[in-house]
Amino acid sequence: MKKYSNKINKIRSFALALIFIGFIVMYGAIFFRENVVLVLIFMVLGLLCILGSTVVYLWIGLLSTRAVQVECPNCNKHTKVLGRVDMCMYCNEPLTLDPTLEGKEFDQSYNSKTK
Secondary structure: OOOOOOHHHHHHHHHHHHHHHHHHHHHHHHHHOOOHHHHHHHHHHHHHHHHHHHHHHHHHHHHHHOOEEEEOOOOOOEEEEOOOEEEOOOOOOEEEOOHHHOOOOOOHHHHOOOO
């Protein structure tokens, strides 16, 4: 059985990981203090990771504004559905807005346009 999670939370977790990766890469420059070029490379790579996370956060923020907000039938909390199928942010209940998919086994391939 596959482990699914909410798409918005998954992308936010990726952006957070980029921030930590950027800091770790920047701290890696400490080991090369004698070589200014390597320190500069590590600092620029770390900064690019942090800037990349900023872009991802901006993108998912814009994307979540067009997500449909629904009430989860399981936990009765409001959550956002992105695409045809998604999971509840709180209880991981499979959700769909497509009446033809109701009752079917949850599969994220329903979101792809190709069959």
